[in-house]
Amino acid sequence: MLPDSFISSMRTQLGSETDAFLKALEEEPQVSIRTNTKTAIDTHSLTPVPWHPHGYYLDSRPSFTLDPLFHAGCYYVQEASSMFLYQILQQYVKKDSVILDLCAAPGGKSTLISEYIGEDGLLVSNEVVRQRAFILSENIQKWGNENTVVTYNQPKDIAERLPGSFDCVLVDAPCSGEGMFRKDPQSIEEWSGQNVKMCAERQRDILRCAWKTLHCGGVLIYSTCTYNACEDEENAQWIIRELGGELLPVAYGKTWGIKETTGLHFYPHRTKGEGFYIVAFRKNYTETSKSPFISKKDKERKPKEPTAFQKQAAEWLIAPERWSIVEDDRFLQACPLRYEQQVQILHKLLICISAGFGVGEVRGRNLFPQHSLAMAKHFRKDALPSAELSLQQALSYLRCESLSIPDIPTGAVCMTYKGEPIGFVKNIGSHCNNLYPKEWRIRKQIDC
Template sequence: MDLPVSFADRTRSLLGDEEYNKLADALNDEQPVSIRLNDEKLSSSSFSLFHASSDRVPWSATGYYLDRRLTFTFDPLFHAGCYYVQEASSMFVEQALKQYIGETPSVMLDLCAAPGGKSTHARSVLPEGSLLVANEVIRNRSQILAENLTKWGHPGVVVTNNDPADFAGLEDFFDVILTDVPCSGEGMFRKDPVSVSEWSPENVEICWQRQRRIISDIWPSLKPGGLLIYSTCTYNTKEDEENIRWMHDEFGAEILPVDAPAAWNITGNLLVGEDFPVYRFLPHRTKGEGFFLAVLRKPEGEAAQIRYKSTSSQGKKKTGASKANAGTSKEQLLAARAWLLSAEDYEVSANGMNITAFPEEYISELSIFQQSLRVVQAGVTLAEVKGKDLIPNHALAMSTVLVSDAFPREEISYEQAIAYLRKEAIVLSGSAPRGYVLLTYKNIPLGFVKNIGNRANNLYPQEWRIRSGYLPDEILMLLKS
């Protein structure tokens, strides 16, 4: 790899000759492949790999390195949200959340969230009863974010499409804000060769200034005593340590340590004369791409009480409210509610011709979001109303709160699963019941069809379909035991 001369000079002065040469050599090695399991759908004890092996990512309870890249596009378990393909270094966010959130239900914002790796990870790590707001400023990327979070299946999620400045009205609102800010991408050189050609000293200058604007915009939305997790995929100190020092000086932020055993080979602070805790992943020292993380606490609050609850929801008894509109009936709402586990925990409501479920304890927060933000989706879409008919939505099939026997199930083969994911017509067995049927692959829900006897109408989302019409000669995928 031909690295930019300016980058080489800067990084050599930062690391020293020996360390820089090791880094440059590592950037010419093959990129590691890693995945993270969705343990609400596929536990670590129930999967294996086909013609491949795996090692644990030490800082993630559900992260695995793979010795070969799987054929992800043609793995039905990938489309079913059983795992996410995520760069291993970035999984270190888990350690910060576990250490400082613990079992305290929290309201968290992932500010720059697309395509969804850290959002799906945070949603898995956050305590039960938490709410995640995943935001992406670019509209088409916010749709990809929504797709990945839908497949992950947790109902306590809101997806928004907003600029950081749009959150200004939510003052002292979030317990945790993750800012994986846009950066110069030095840590992505091995993964994305385009980032090498786009790198320049001028771009580094643009990036650190943009990062400070983002932090300045979002800082008022963090509760006193709340946590800001700052991360980049770059090496230089301007975008990393110098921004952390600026947050300390500008906002009085306390820079917090994260437990990291020496065996993980994570590099600390590279600023001369500074010793505040930061965590830098270098590819020649840790198995992964370049990554930087620091955790800061906002002052002037009791750190042990980082839970936002509006007065309207405190002490509120869960009743499982339902709200109809002109296009839906009370009977339809009750029918959709019957598909939910712990239905009393959700408000089921009609939005246009869709019926959705959202955690009832956060209804007041959702109302605030809808008034001040562009909400792409919230909670779980249960069904579409067509006259007297309820068409179950794909999000319900992906959800972890679907009652297991709400619909008849039909186990299908690998070939049928791929045909379904291509949105092709499916023919079920003669014993399959008529009407709406939940297809499963390896006993994992894959999506709905409407069985009319001679064929089944495919209800898989058109925009999510596998577009490739061929199968590779060799298919590597996860196996569920």
């Protein structure tokens, strides 16, 4: 049951629309996905999300856990309203930008940003809670874009160590979660007016840090999944008043049902999606602190002669000349060559969970592919032997069960489902050792 004080505040906010809003909260939430450009998902029967070119509504919620294509990163289950971030990126952020997603887990907006910037930009995707940072890293790796560094740091530490370093910063702030009421009844029980005020204060602390990391001319995007003015419009006005942010106008379709205030509101009785608020600002004053990031136009460096394992790893990649392959202990990691020095700086200054993608692991005298290689968009699929699995076999693989697959060569073999890589096995003849990451395995009971 909704708190009386929440209903009262919504009546003040929405007036005559309140009853329609409250009725919408009693309806089933919308289910939506965003497809990955690394594959071709059949979407002809789906209804498009109007503000994102790869967003679609589903008629019902299937069991995503039991779809191998979900684990292959072919699509991301993302709330439709939050996909509007794409519109602001398209209007104000260049694709060769260095972007910080400061409160990134579980990764929906980070995967959207990484898709937008593609091979031209670099994304630092940060999470302050360690366990959530590993979930973030998993989702980033499954999505397969190699342009992302996942970090685990407090906002104040990033502000101190990387001042004036980013072209764009997204703060999708921890909030009171009013926009999730119909999806998550637990959020109703946790809601209170006092919690709203606490969230607003914490959001301002985060925003101060985010502002410091922006360089002059950079764009700050602030969003919440809540409705109240304390966390939304009042914080937006605070950014203008206290930080000197220039409010940026955002174009949107007039048929989309969005309500414009100081920022844009998504309400479930107006749009097909959950509650969401988003607003953008430009930082215009001159930055006094110098970014530790060097210019993107790096000085020419004499390349080192690659090791035998680095040469072998390069053969597994599309356009290997674009990648810097670093051999660290027994692991080989690849990151975009044009951002090699920035990635090195991030490793020195921040706690990095993952950077780019893992290509291989040295075991004795041999190099074996890492799981993230199978997910990567630049994995050259014909570089290693593969075996197509049935649905039952694919689910067994994703549960980290041992497999017996006839007529495949010994050594590393890529497992595919409907032509999409889902990971590797090591065929030793009598059976296949399952190389799927155990911490990612399906734990749900499966009836096939």
